[in-house]
Amino acid sequence: MANWYAIRARGTGAEVAIYDEIGAYGVSAKGFLTELGALPEGTPVDLRLNSPGGSVFDAVAIHNALKRHEGTVTVWIDGIAASAASYIAMAGDEIVMPENAFLMIHDPAGLVMGTAEDMRAMAEALDKVKGSLVSGYAAKSGRTPDDVSALMAAETWFDASDAVAQGFADRLIEPVRIAARFDIGRFRNAPPDLVEAIEAEPEPNAECDGREIEADEDTDAAAEGDPVEGAKDEPAATSDDPRPSAVTLPPSGAPPDPDAIRAEAIGHARAVVDLCRLAGQPQMAGRFLEEDASLDAVRAALLAAKAEAEPEIAPHHPQPGRSSAARPWGEIVARTFKLKG
Numbered sequence: 001m002a003n004w005y006a007i008r009a010r011g012t013g014a015e016v017a018i019y020d021e022i023g024a025y026g027v028s029a030k031g032f033l034t035e036l037g038a039l040p041e042g043t044p045v046d047l048r049l050n051s052p053g054g055s056v057f058d059a060v061a062i063h064n065a066l067k068r069h070e071g072t073v074t075v076w077i078d079g080i081a082a083s084a085a086s087y088i089a090m091a092g093d094e095i096v097m098p099e100n101a102f103l104m105i106h107d108p109a110g111l112v113m114g115t116a117e118d119m120r121a122m123a124e125a126l127d128k129v130k131g132s133l134v135s136g137y138a139a140k141s142g143r144t145p146d147d148v149s150a151l152m153a154a155e156t157w158f159d160a161s162d163a164v165a166q167g168f169a170d171r172l173i174e175p176v177r178i179a180a181r182f183d184i185g186r187f188r189n190a191p192p193d194l195v196e197a198i199e200a201e202p203e204p205n206a207e208c209d210g211r212e213i214e215a216d217e218d219t220d221a222a223a224e225g226d227p228v229e230g231a232k233d234e235p236a237a238t239s240d241d242p243r244p245s246a247v248t249l250p251p252s253g254a255p256p257d258p259d260a261i262r263a264e265a266i267g268h269a270r271a272v273v274d275l276c277r278l279a280g281q282p283q284m285a286g287r288f289l290e291e292d293a294s295l296d297a298v299r300a301a302l303l304a305a306k307a308e309a310e311p312e313i314a315p316h317h318p319q320p321g322r323s324s325a326a327r328p329w330g331e332i333v334a335r336t337f338k339l340k341g
Helices: 029-037 056-068 084-087 117-140 145-153 160-163 192-199 258-278 282-290 295-308 328-341
Strands: 004-012 013-018 045-051 073-082 094-098 102-105 157-160 171-173
Touching: 004 029, 029 056, 056 084, 056 117, 073 084, 084 102, 084 117, 084 171, 094 160, 102 145, 102 160, 117 145, 157 160, 160 171, 258 282, 258 295, 282 295
Parallel strands: 013 045, 045 073, 073 094, 073 102, 094 171
Antiparallel strands: 004 013, 102 157
16 A cells, blocks of 8 residues: 655654655555654654645644654645645644745535535534634634634635744745645645746656655755655556556667656556546546556546436436436437427
């Protein structure tokens, strides 16, 4: 099972790296909490964040565990701490941001399918989750809960200077090169500077596999054996799985670059997962990855699945699947026009 985090004991404490979507690839916070709890009591922790967010429930659990930790927790935002990742950052006794890093807070979101009662239950759950998040942001920043709630509703992005000025971070350091390539298209207010920085990043190479950060020496990120290199092993992303349909082959006669192959495979896997999530069919991602399906094939299959699940007219309460008594809307519309013509 792939990981989106890494925890490593060091001579002077422990270093924790969260360099991907929180709770991604089926790995919950349970393993994270187990490893964190195994650290000796009072161990200082350096938490390195570069994440677009993820599962809010996992983030709340991680935040609470870090707050309970007896040792000092220093958070280094190496690039982006957005959405749920920003809430984890609030657990730090000190939050350090390079001048070109970003932090984002917004309202929690969720998906639900069912009755009106199901919808109301989801809304109530989201309200409760937001209340918990507001408390954490307000406690760290010193701002009022009403101020924080308004900032979340507006999906507010802070650069490092703004984050420090408004209490969401404590200290600035020299800029770093943001090498992690996240899809921030899901966010409506992403700063143009951040979008340009991500789009302008060169393709990953042997020195930078798309996740590593060239950090200020104060962060000790360049220490030998930095765990960021192994912070996550996405599905089908190993160097011995070249994924010929998704990976660009080197020029004839040139030896294959394992790091480039791995990076492109990671990008392909992430794109497949994102497409499935947007289509509301996350369970289909595993099959597409096993079949080494191209993105065009994935889109076509998802559209076909959506068409198959077209709304129906039935005399009873709608149930999953197609009943023999139900007719799809498309058939009814076509028949109506045929009769009128």
